[in-house]
Structure formats: structure tokens, C-alpha cells
Amino acid sequence: MKGTSLELDGVSVQYGNTTALEAVSLSISAGERVGLVGPSGSGKTTLLRLLNGSVLPDQGDVHVSGSPLYTLSRTDLRRVRASIGFVYQDHRLVPNLQVSQNVIAGQLGRVSLLKSLRMMLFPSRVMVEKAHEILCRVGIGEKLFERTDHLSGGQQQRVAIARALFQEPQVLLADEPVSSVDPARAKDAVELLTRISREENLTLVMSLHNLDLAREYCERLIGLRRGRIVFDEPTSSIQESHFSELYRIGEGEMLADGA
Amino acid sequence: MRRQEDKGRSQEVQLLLAERPRNRFVRGSLYLLLALIMVSWTFGDLQVDELFSTHRLRNLNRFLSEVRPFPLHGKEWDWGVALSWAQEIFKREGLEATLSTLGISVVAILLAGFFGSLMALPAARNLACSEPFLPEIRPPPLRARVFYALLAPVTRFALILLRAIPEYIWAFILLAVMGPSAWPAIVALAIHNTGILGRLQAETVENVNPNPLSALRGLGGKRSQLAAVGLLPLLLPRGLLYLFYRWETCVREATVLGMLGFSSLGFWITDARARLQYDRFLFFVLLGAAVVLIGDFISAFLRRIVRKA
Amino acid sequence: MILCLMIAFVWAYSHLGLRGEDLHPSSGGLKVLGEFAARALTPALTSEADFVPEGTRPLLYIALSSARTTLFFAAAGMSLGLFLGIVLGFFSSTSWWAGDFGGVRRSSPSRILGRVLFPVLYGGSRVIINLMRSTHEVLWAVLFLTAFGLSNTAAVLAIAIPYGGTLAKIFSEMVDETTREPAHALRGAGASGLQTYSFALVPQALPDMIGYSFYRFECALRSSAILGFFGFPTLGLFIRQSFSSLNYGEVWTFLYVLLGMVLIFDWWSGAVRRRLAP
DSSP, rough: OOOOEEEEEEEEEEEETTTEEEEEEEEETTEEEEEEEEEEEEEESHHHHHHHHSSSOOOOEEETTEEGGSSOOOHHHHHHHHHHEOOOOOOOOOSSSSSHHHHHHGGGGOOHHHHHHHHHHHHOHHHHHHHHHHHTTTTOOTTTTSSSGGGGGGHHHHHHHHHHHHHHOSSEEOOOTTTTSSSHHHHHHHHHHHHHHHHHOOEEEOOOOOOHHHHHHHSSSEEEEEEEEEEEEGGGOOHHHHHHHHHHHTOOTTTOOOO | OOOHHHHHHHHHHHHHHHSOOOOHHHHHHHHHHHHHHHHHHSSOOOTTGGGGGHHHHHHHHHHHHHOGGGGGSSHHHHOOHHHHHHHHHHIIIHHHHHHHHHHHHHHHHHHHHHHHHHHHHHHHHTTTTSSTOOSSSSSSOOOHHHHHHHHHHHHHHHHHHHHHHHHHHHHHHHHHHHHHHHHHHHHHHHHHHHHHHHHHHHHHHHOOOOHHHHHHHHOOOHHHIIIIIIIIIHHHHHHHHHHHHHHHHHHHHHHHHGSSSSSSSSHHHHHHHHTTOOHHHHHHHHHHHHHHHHHHHHHHHHHHHHOOO | OOEEEEHHHHHHHHHHTTTTTHHSOHHHHHHHHHHHHTTTTTSSSSSSSOOTTTTTOOOOHHHHHHHHHHHHHHHHHHHHHHHHHHHHHTTTOOOOSSOOOOOOSSSSHHHHHHIIHOOOOHHHHHHHHHHHSOOHHHHHHHHHHHHOOOOHHHHHHHHHHHHHHHHHHHHHHHHHOOHHHHHHHHTTTTTTTTHHHHIIIIHHHHHHHHHHHHHHHHHHHHHHHHHHHTTTHHHHOOOOOOOTTTTTHHHHHHHHHHHHHHHHHHHHHHHHHHHOOO
């Protein structure tokens, strides 16, 4: 069966003295499209990073497809990570490589070091054509052999999405896919991600601070505020009051909030 | 249908591949360098296998047997004796030679820093023009135009010449001219490093943020005032970083230049070698290495202070 | 800081017993300088020696062939140095095993590897590259000369060892200083430490590494020429010989050949670095 379920079980994360997430439990079933909303510093990014195992929880457990992420062996963890595509806010591409190499790098998690050397330096025709196909799907097929840092911010984001897709993932995580591109492109990016997740039946979790986009494209919204879940409901039953609760400025936390 | 599509894609990829932006110059340079390396190993007459011939091994054996400290020749190794032997040499010649080596490097690098900064100003293209940091309002007279058109390129070329000739050759020639003192070594090091520091400083000047300077210039500041008030504070930290970084190299070179006959460590290295005292020879080589390591350490320490300030 | 530097200057100046008047060349020195400088524009094209033994090659042939030897020694030494630099640079770099890539399990045998073996390898190679670097190429050459006798391999090794150490130090610093975000991203997609090192960190440092290698090649050319002063058949040997037999025109010929080679490399490395810039 395609698709992977994700589960957080009483997870807390602390960075030094600040609590990023506190006792968060939720489960996302395969093929769901979920939006994480909330003010900045509410723990959205941390939650996403927990899901691909790049942040360690101080308490609680993360399960991917039923298996607990933090007791997996190194190899198994690599395999799980290889099946989770992550689109970062700042793209995190290698700037001076060709677009094709950045895309192909998505598959590194599945191959040995020796094979990856051949793949990155002398990619087979099939590989390159597959990269081209995916780049066409995200709309920049003609940039295949361009140097990545010669692309615009929006195009680089598409490369980042293409890299995540090249992993042949079952889950797609996206951290603020709209914040680093101009507003006209923001909608395109979110639409692209949802379209692909629908076509491939991928689980999609993205953090958004544009509430309109979140409501338009996600079928379920999770509201986070200061590391806690405020609401977790299907989009259809979300009211304006939910959002005002989320962005309410509480007693004396106007300046104290942050990070 | 599917096959048709694949074929189309494959053609398109080929087309993109043919049109991709390529850095032919860099690629060609790398191939050329690779070819050069291969040619040098094949035709360079490097005599690699000859190194293991019997007379080489005999040489090595002799060297290894004589490299033991003199009081221990033909005896069991004894740390106490070896150490007191080393201490003796260090007191007699080593300390003095170490201090001279450091002294030569310090005087040389400070001279180089001074002259290098001076030469950096006319070498910087943004300063060495008829209207630095401001747009030209009226065309300058022809003489000024020619002067400024030539100033930066000529200074830059002079800097290249200074650094293209190795210190050792400068010192070798200067020794014949100046006679034996520490000066030829110092001047040789200073010349070479002036060339290097001058270029580095010129690049810093060119990368400087022009806004405050154009404001100063707009107020009617003279070129020299610009340099003193506007540039100096901006250049000093970076200049000091470069200075300390080059000082490391200066210590290395100062050790070696002694081989031409100045009182640094190199002098004692050649001296010991000429007398076939291989034990003393090795001692001074190792002492040189220690001095260099200490120099590196001091330089790293000073650079950290500059970075923090 | 400036004050300290001035104090250092004064100390060094007085310690060396330097006197300003020694800076002025003596009359004999001036004569040498005059005669030497006079030939700057008229370098010799044929041998200037009074007596040329039968079978001696023409001067220009000697100049060019010693230039070739200089180049070959530099290239061979540099290639060996590059090899050492890449291998030791890898071990002297921390970013393929240390650093917070996240998601490491709380206890596992591979942690022991990361805690003990890799730091030991790292420390060991740091010590080795510092030892290689601490001795000047000329001193390595003299050391080999004394141990083995005159051999061209000694010249190559003498260049390769200190250059290898320096390249290793600079390479590892360049790789360790690149931005880590792309590496984190690949790590998150399941790539191993070595894979992220090779495909996220090294590519970002590569332009700098290539530029620096070209620059060091130019330095190797100078070092190789200098080694001639110790008997190797590079340009330095002939500069020394001609200078001591007062054939200043010949000295200029050799100097111009060396200068030409260095200038070509200076231009070349500059051109490569400009084109590698983003």
C-alpha cells in the first residue's frame, strides 16, 4: 500500500531553556494533506523536523508507519528518511552544482557510497531523463543543466521540490513553502505540492502562515501556539474563532514571545 | 505512445545537454595541468627507482648511524645524555640563532606591511582615478587622465614583479651587493612580502564600502585625507590578519635564508652539514621546525585577537 | 596592538644589532649592483664564460631545459602534494563525522566510533600535517640530500611534503567552513555522512580548492627553482653558477625565464579563479 502514517506520542522538545514543543500527540494517516498553522516560534518547524528524525525529542516517541523512529538502526533510519521528502524554507540546495545533480542527490539515501559517486558524476541516461521528467512536472524542465545558484528563488524552490520527489517519497514535508518566494508564486508552490500529493497519494504535511492558503489546500489543519496544539480539526469545521485564538496575544507575552 | 514520449524526452535532454553552459576555460586548464603532471612523471627523469639502489641505502645507513648525538655514538640510547647534549648546543648556538630568526622575520614583515600598505593605495583602482568615489563632473586634463590610467596597472605590475622573484634569489643577489649582515635577508623578505601584502591590501581597498568615502570626498577631502581618515580604520583589522598570516611564512623563510650565511638557524644547519656533524644538523633542523610551530601558534593566537576585536 | 608591533620591531632591530648605515652597500657592493643592473636590458643569449668546454650546450638550450626541469619538478611535487593534501585533508576535516546532523540514536556502537576512533584519526592527521608543514621545502631537500645523496626524487619529495601538509590544512578548513544547510537536507533524505561530505560539502568548497591549488602550483615553481641552489638541475643552479662567475647577463637570462614562467602561472591562476567565482 502506498502512503505512510505518522504519529507523535506525547512529544516534548527543548532547546536549552526554551520549550519548542510540549506533550504533543497527533497521528496523521496515509495520504492525508495536513496544514500546520500558528505564529512564528510556535513549533511548526520543530514538529516537521521531528517527523524525519532530524530533531531528537526529549520525551515521547515518533512513529513512522508504526515503527518508532528512535530505536531504528542506522540503516533502517536511513531507509525511513529516504522515503520522506522534505522541502526546506531556504531550499538547502548545493549552490554550485547543476540542477540535475541536486535533483539526483535526492536518491543518495538509497544507494551505497560507490554507486552514489557514479550517480552524481556520471549519471546514467535513465537517471537524467527521470530528473528531467520531474523537473518538467514542477515546470522548469529546461533548467536541467543550469547551475543551481543561477536560478531565481522561485525556481530554486521548484528544484528543491523536484529533489524531494526524486526520492520517490511516501511522505512530503514542506516548511513554509511560501515564505521565500513572492506572493504570486506562493500559491503556485502550494498548489503544486498538493497536486502532486494527490496524484501520487502522498502524505503531505506543510507549515503555512498564510491562513487562506492553508484553508484552501489542506483537508485538515493543526493549530500550534507556544509548542502546544490549540486545535486539530478538518478544514470544513474550522471557524474564524479558531484563528483568533491562535494569534491572541496573551498576558505579557507580547515581547517575551519569539524564536 | 509511452515509447514515443520517452524518445521525445531523450532528444530534449540531449539538446539541453548540448546547450548547457560550460566552463571551458577551467575544464581545459584542469586537463592541461593533468597532462603536465603526467608528462613530468614520465619524462621528468625523476629517478624514482634509483632512490632504492644500494649506494643510496649505504648513504642512508651512514646518515642514520651518525645522526645519533655524538656522545652516544656506538652506545646504548640514554635520554639523559642526549638531553644534556641538546641543551649544550641550544645554549651555545641554538637560542641565539632562534632569536635572530625571529628578529629577522619580525623586522622584515613590519617593513613589508608598511611598504605594502603604501603601495596598495596607488594599486587600488577605485582610489587611483581622477575622481575617487565620485562621478566625474568635468573631464580631467589629459595629463591627469594618462597619469591615472597608468598608475594602478603600473603599480600592480611592480607588485607582481616584487613577488614573482623568490626571497632566496633576492637574498642571494643582495648578499653580494650589501655584504654580510642581517640586512640582505631582511630586505629580501621585505621585498617579496611587500609584493604580496600590497596586492592583498589593494584588493581590500577595492572592496571597501564606497558610501562613507564618497561622502568624505564630497565634503572636499583630499586623497591623502581619505586614506588616513576613511580607509585606515577600515583596513587595519584585515591588514593585521594578512600581516600575521604572512609572518608565519616569513619565519619559515628566515630560517632558510640563513643558509646563505646570516646568523639565523639556516646558517648553523649548513655549518653542521659542512662539518659532517649530522647529529647537530638534525638538531638544528628540528629546532627550526619547533620555531616554525611556535610561530604558527603565536600567529594563530594574534589573529584570533584581531578577529575578536 | 600597533604599540606591541612597534615594540617588537624595536626589540628585533636592536637584537640583530642592525645599523642603518649597513643598509648602504659598500663601494664594492655598489660596483656589483651597477654591473648587475646594467645587464638588465641586455640578457645574454650565448654563454659569457671566457672558456667554454667542448660539447657544452648553448646557453638558451640550458635555460629552456632547466626551465623544463623546474616545471617538471614542480608538477611532480605538486601532484604528490595534492594527493597527500586530499587524503590527509579528508582525515583532518571534522565535518564528515562530527557536527550536529541530528537523529543519531541515543546509544549505539557507532557512537563509539564517533567518540573515539574518528577523533583519534583527526588528531593524528593534524599532528602529521603540522610536522610536514613545519619544515621548509629547502630544509626537506637538504635533509634528503644528506640522507640519500643527490637524487631528483629528493627534490620532488621535498616539494611534496610541505605542500601536502599545507594543502591538507587549507582543504580541510575550506570544507569545514562551507554552509551546512545543504548537508543537513541530504542527511534528512537518508544520505550517509560520507555521502553528504562528498556531495554537499566538498562541491561547495571545490572552486576555492581549485583556485588555491593553482596558486600553490605557482609557489611550487618558485620552490623548485630555489632547489637548484642546492645542486638540483633547476634554474637556481644556473643562476648561482652564472652569478658567482660574474656572468650577470646570463643571470638575467635565467631570471627572465623564471619570471616568465611565474607570470604565466600568476595570470593563469587568476583567470581560473575569476571564472570559478559565482
